[in-house]
Amino acid sequence: MxxxxxxxxxxxxxxxxxxxxxxxxxxxxxxxxxxxxxxxxxxxxxxxxxxxxxxxxxxxxxxxxxxxxxxxxxxxxxxxxxxxxxxxxxxxxxxxxxxxxxxxxxxxxxxxxxxxxxxxxxxxxxxxxxxxxxxxxxxxxxxxxxxxxxxxxxxxxxxxxxxxxxTSREYLFPVLDTFMRALPHVYRNVRAVEETLIKTEITGPAGGDWFLIRKQDRWELWLGVEEKPKATVRMPQDVAWKLFTKGLEKSSAERRMSFKGTKELGRQILDMICIIG
Incomplete structure (x- = not known):
């Protein structure tokens, strides 16, 4: 971790x-x-x-x-x-x-x-x-x-x-890893009990796992967490970059995503935008 x-x-x-x-x-x-x-x-x-x-x-x-x-x-x-x-x-x-x-x-x-x-x-x-x-x-x-x-x-x-x-890992993983740094910000108004864990899993050759943990009334981004998450979001790498750059409608993205645990916690990621404009 x-x-x-x-x-x-x-x-x-x-x-x-x-x-x-x-x-x-x-x-x-x-x-x-x-x-x-x-x-x-x-x-x-x-x-x-x-x-x-x-x-x-x-x-x-x-x-x-x-x-x-x-x-x-x-x-x-x-x-x-x-x-x-x-x-x-x-x-x-x-x-x-x-x-x-x-x-x-x-x-x-x-x-x-x-x-x-x-x-x-x-x-x-x-x-x-x-x-x-x-x-x-x-x-x-x-x-x-x-x-x-x-x-x-x-x-x-x-x-x-x-x-x-x-879309090889060399080119796309740094894009996704950079985008994931916005997770604490997009979850900033989401209330949860201390130590609540949310996992975002992006599949594909350039994918990876990122975790949000609730600590002291704020969300922190972590890697390599082994505990069971309260919510898990899973999406293909092409859905991820297009969703975060406004190249895919939320409804279209959600149809290609899967959720485990508390779905509403996971769905917050649909509001993540990593461009200005």
Missing amino acids: KTPGPIFVTELFPKLNAELQELLCSLEDEDWKRPATGVWSVKDVVAHLLDTTLRRLAVDRDQYVSLDTPKLQTDRDPTNYINQTNAEWVKAARRLSPRLLIELLEKVGQEMYEFFKTLDPYKTAIFPVSWAGEQVSPNWFDIAREYTEKWHHQEQIREAVHRLGL
């Missing part, structure tokens, strides 16, 4: 970027127009990947604050601002050719990797991982969050153009 440790994914970025480059260079003209997620096409998602990489470099590496950045005063303001900024960029980027998007992504993807290598993983990140309920996060967690963004958007593209996904 142990608490989860840091997730170090910086060295996965070059591999993930290379996989993306190979994928994008293989696409036909019609592939770029295919619907990928929501109202976005494959080309729109590629443009979004470029946008988020550029913004990361501008704000974090270059310490640049845009003059049009608004003051965020309510809990919904950050989400609304991000959604607006995302939409503005995607609309403007429709003027860019696929070739330009590919070339720019290759360049700035490498620059972001080089920047991440300079960061002390334990120092405070410029961005907290808000979907995990954190006001302050270490760099390793923020970088892991960035990795989940890059991975799941590439996976959306792969599914849209009917290509094999990057």
Whole structure:
């Protein structure tokens, strides 16, 4: 029985970027127009990947604050601002050719990797991982969050153009492990007696087991717990990442999940969202 440790994914970025480059260079003209997620096409998602990489470099590496950045005063303001900024960029980027998007992504993807290598993983990140309920996060967690963004958007593209996904343990387990750090936050308002144990089991080559334990009026995340849980949730790895990134409706996800013990305790995980927007 142990608490989860840091997730170090910086060295996965070059591999993930290379996989993306190979994928994008293989696409036909019609592939770029295919619907990928929501109202976005494959080309729109590629443009979004470029946008988020550029913004990361501008704000974090270059310490640049845009003059049009608004003051965020309510809990919904950050989400609304991000959604607006995302939409503005995607609309403007429709003027860019696929070739330009590919070339720019290759360049700035490498620059972001080089920047991440300079960061002390334990120092405070410029961005907290808000979907995990954190006001302050270490760099390793923020970088892991960035990795989940890059991975799941590439996976959306792969599914849209009917290509094999990057779902081996090397690529997907760090995504799921990062997402699981949100469990205590999503259960924060769930009342239970001391030492109540909830097990989340994700099946598949990239899966694993994570445990929530109620201690001193809060939930803690643990690994390797041998005691019998009060509730167990079981789901395939593809259901997990899609549910947590709003790529699968709760009702559809629940039909592919199984529950043991107190079902209502387990069902709380259906509310877990590990993206902003």
